[in-house]
Amino acid sequence: MKIVAGNSNRPLANAIADYLQSPLTDASVKRFADMEVFVEIHENVRGEDVFVVQSTSYPANDHVMELLVIMDALRRSSAKRITAVIPYYGYARQDRKSTPRTPISAKLMANLISTAGADRVLTLDLHAAQIQGFFDIPTDNLIAFPVFVKDIKDNFPDSGNLLFVSPDVGGVGRTRAFARKLDADLAIIDKRRERAGVSEVMNIIGDVKGRDCILVDDIVDSAGTLCNAATALMDAGAKSVNAYVTHGVFSGGAVARITSSPIAQMVTTNSIQPTEAVRVAHNIRQINIANLLGEAIRRITEERSVSSLFD
Numbered sequence: 676m677k678i679v680a681g682n683s684n685r686p687l688a689n690a691i692a693d694y695l696q697s698p699l700t701d702a703s704v705k706r707f708a709d710m711e712v713f714v715e716i717h718e719n720v721r722g723e724d725v726f727v728v729q730s731t732s733y734p735a736n737d738h739v740m741e742l743l744v745i746m747d748a749l750r751r752s753s754a755k756r757i758t759a760v761i762p763y764y765g766y767a768r769q770d771r772k773s774t775p776r777t778p779i780s781a782k783l784m785a786n787l788i789s790t791a792g793a794d795r796v797l798t799l800d801l802h803a804a805q806i807q808g809f810f811d812i813p814t815d816n817l818i819a820f821p822v823f824v825k826d827i828k829d830n831f832p833d834s835g836n837l838l839f840v841s842p843d844v845g846g847v848g849r850t851r852a853f854a855r856k857l858d859a860d861l862a863i864i865d866k867r868r869e870r871a872g873v874s875e876v877m878n879i880i881g882d883v884k885g886r887d888c889i890l891v892d893d894i895v896d897s898a899g900t901l902c903n904a905a906t907a908l909m910d911a912g913a914k915s916v917n918a919y920v921t922h923g924v925f926s927g928g929a930v931a932r933i934t935s936s937p938i939a940q941m942v943t944t945n946s947i948q949p950t951e952a953v954r955v956a957h958n959i960r961q962i963n964i965a966n967l968l969g970e971a972i973r974r975i976t977e978e979r980s981v982s983s984l985f986d
Contacts, residue, residue, distance in 0.1 A: 676697055676724050676725075676972070676976045677697075677700045677718070677720055677723045677724070677725045677742070677754075678691065678692050678695070678697055678698075678699050678724070678725075678726050678728060678972075679698060679699070679700045679702050679725060679726070679727045679728070679745060679749065679959075680692075680699050680702075680727075680728045680729070681704055681727065681728065681729035681738060681741040681742055681745060682704055682738070682741060683729050683730045683731070683732055683738040683741070683948065684728070684729075684730045684732070684762065684945070684946075684947065684948040684949070685945075686945070686948060687728065687730075687762065687945055687946070687948065687964075687965055687968075688695050688728040689926075690963060690965030690966050691712055691728060691757075691760075691965045691969045691972065692946075692970075693965070693969075694858050694965055694966050694969035695969050695973060697973060699884070700714065700716065700717075700718050700725075700755070701715045701716075701717040701718050701889065702714065702717060702718075702745070703715045703717065704741055704744075704745065712737075712740045712741050712744045713744075713886075714739070714741075714744045714745050714747075715748070715978060716748055716749065716752055719748055719752075720752050720753070720754045720776075721752065721753040721754070721755075722753065722754075722755045723754055723974055724754075724755055724756050724758075724976045725749050725753055725754045725755075725756065725757050725758070726747070726758045726760050726797075726868035726972050726975075726976075727742060727746055727757065727758070727759050727760060727793075728744070728760045728762075728968075729741060729742040729759070729760070729761060729859050730762045730763040730765075730946055730948075730968045731761060731763065731764060731765030731766070731784075731945075732763050732924065732947040733924070733926065734767060734946070735765040735766070738765070738958040739765065739784070739787070740922075742759060742761070742788070742791075743787060743788070743791040744931060746759065746777045746788075746791040746792040747792055748880070748928050749792060750792030750860070756794045756795065757792050757793050757794050758794065758795040758975060759788055759793040759795070759796045759797070759974075760797045760968065760972065761788075761796065761797070761798045761799075761948075762798065762799045762830075762944075762946035762964070762968060763799070763924075763946040763947050764781075764783070764784070764798045764799075764801055764802075764806070764920045766780040766781050766783075766784045767801055767803065768781075768802050768894070769781050770782075770802065770803045770805065770806055770809075773831075779894040781803075781806050781809060782809045784809075784810035785806070785810045785811075785857060786966075787808070788945070789810065789811060791879075793812060793813070794812060794813075795812055795813045795815075795922075795975065796810055796812060796813070796814040796815070797814075797815045797817070797968070797971055797972065797975065798815070798816055798817070798919040799816070799817045799819060799921065799922075799944070799946055799964065799967075799968070800818055800819055800922065800946075801816050802818070802871070802893055802894060804816070804853050807939060815971060815975070815981045815985070817968070817971055817981075818985060819921045819944050819962075819964060819967070820852060820856075821967075821984075821985060822944070822962055822964055822967060822983070823853070823919045823942070824853065824857065825963070826919075826942060826962055827857065827889065827919070828851075828857070831887060831889075831938055833887070834857055834858070834859065834977060835860040836855060836886055836887050837860075837886070837887050838859060838860050838861070838862055838881070838887065838888050838912070838913075839851075839853045839859055839860070839861055839862070839888075839889050839891055839982055840861075840862045840863070840864060840867070840881075840883070840888050840889065840891070840904065840908065841861070841862070841863045841864065841890075841891060841892075842864050842890055842891075842892055842900050842901055842904045843863075843864060843865075843866055843900065844863060844865065845964055846859075846891065846892055846893070848865060849871075849891055849892075849893065850863075850891040851918075853889070853891055854886050860881070860886075861881065862879060862880060862881025862882075862883055862888070863879075863880040863881060864878075864879060864880075864904045864905070864907065865879075865880060865902065866903070871933070872964070876900060879908065879911055882912065882939045883899055883908050883911050883912060883913045884912035884913070885912060885913075885914050886913055886914055887913075887914050887915050887917070888908050888913045888914075888915065888916045888917070889916075889917050889918070889919060889922075890895070890904055890905065890908075890916065890917070890918040890919070890920075890938075891919050892919075893920065893921045894920065894921070894922045894924055895918070895920040895922070895923055895924060895925065895927055895929065895933075895937075895941065895943065896924040896925070896926050896929065897927050897928075897929050897932070898925070898929040898930075898932045898933050898936075898941075898964060899932065901920070901933075901936075901938065901941075902932050902936040902938065904916075904944050905918070905936050905937045905938045906936065908938055908982035909913070910936045916937055916938055916939060916943065917938065917939050917940045917941075917942070918938055918940070918941045919943075919945065920941065920942070921943065921944055922944070922946050922947055923939055923941075923943035923944075923946075923947055923949065923953065923959070924947060925949075925950065925953055925975065928952075928958050930952045930956050930959070933956065933958060933959060934956050934957060934958060934959075938958060939958060940958050940959075940960060941958055941959045942960050942961075942962060943959070943960075943961055943962070944961065944962050944963075944964040945961045945962070945963055945964060945965075946964060949961060955984070959985070968986070970984060971984065
């Protein structure tokens, strides 16, 4: 097994390597003066099972190109199998034609990754489950659900008062899984999005009065949806509001919006390397998912079941 890391999330790659007790492969991922990506692998990878760890987070286009160029370098170095480990899959929200004459960029990304040399993809909580079918190569879509459930059990001993809330109708399935696992109730926020990046809370379906509400989502970007939902829940009489979100994008003024919101704690994974503003925010906390990804990598290289991780 060989593990190669891009520049998008070195701390996570190092943590995965520590879990597997396998040091990162010596490789240079640099820029020329005109910002072209240049990659050089300094170890022999001929006939090896290679895993490339790279989230396609901000700056997304730079990190996508790093991933593609790394895999091309490995393919031309005769690696036996190349697995793209993409903890956060960028462009996933462009998974359909939302209006006429628009792209399906999530599918284009899948094509690029396959063409660059990936034999397999390992990712975490895709924005839409059907994206897994965009790839013509084996794709494992891990879920952060078990890691979050353990954290909720540790931090909310009074589970009888928990209420899991989906911030929109599309996330009901994800939220229902949490509610079922912890034998809790479910509520739904019905919202209307006027334009991209702006959301308006319209209605709460369910009784939230006096409950400890936990918002569940896969991506927090501008945080407008979650903060508006938290305000609506508190106005409706909720006792407290927390949020569990897999991918912390935190673009624009998201951190400031969260720190001034009624959200007691926003919990995300470290699928995206946090900025300094995220690290110092008093109500944002990250959970390490290196062990989950590392165990999946171990099972892939040993040709064992990955899905049994979640049984």
